[in-house]
Structure formats: structure tokens, C-alpha cells
Amino acid sequence: MNQFESLRKEAEAVIARYEEKRAAMLPILHLIQERLGHVSLEAQEWVGTLLGVAPSHVHEVVTFYSLFHQRPIGRTHIRWLINNRCMARFMLDDARAAWFANAADRLRTHNAAFAAEIPARDRDNWRA
Secondary structure, eight states: OOTTGGGHHHHHHHHTTSSSGGGGHHHHHHHHHHHHSSOOHHHHHHHHHHHTSOHHHHHHHHHHSTTOOSSOOOSEEEEOOOOHHHHHHHTOOHHHHHHHHHHHHHHOOTTOSEEEEOOHHHHHHTTO
8 A cells, every 4th residue: 555545535535525526636735745745746646546637737736836845845944935025125136136046945955954945936026
């Protein structure tokens, strides 16, 4: 029995609460992330099969919502939320903005004690 089959019973209970199977996608993805720590490509394929949707659709959902992690994160997760208001308030110069924009990649490793991220919508604001 693989790691996803152990979640099947809980996932089917979630599906039973909705009129359409695909409406249960977000709760099931949250369940997987809660239990396994991230939503891998293998998990996305399993969810697609379970709900009768294309795995690419599940992947689109996972990549759209910045709270889903596609790879393991550290025990402590640091999340920077930067938007245009912050940019205007602190008047970050290009060098400092580039440092923050790349900080997530520098700090992120598979077995690190810390994981950091700047959500895509905020990261894009730095290049405006």
C-alpha cells in the first residue's frame, strides 16, 4: 500500500461532501500537504485520477495557490509578503530588491531547518 492509498478513505469522505468530485480538489490537496508535507507530482497525478480530472489541471491548481508546496520544506517556514505598498514605503533599491527576490532560492533546500519563499505575485512586483 503506497502513501496515497492510506489517504484514500479520508479523501473519499471529503469527496462525499460535494455534489461534483472536482469540487473537493482543494480540501484533498490540503489533506495531502498536511499529511505528507508537500504536494508532489506523484500526489497530483493521484488526485487527478481520484477526481477524474487531468493531472495537468491539478498541477495548475497547485501552482496557482502559493500555499501549496511542491517539494519538502524545512521545519520553520519563513514567508515574505512584499507588495507595491511595501516597495513604495521602504524605497528599496535594485540591489536590495534583487537580494530579497533571490533569498528564497538561496535558503531553500530539501533537508534544511528553514525554508523561505516570496509568493509569485509579490516577487513579480519587484521587477516593475
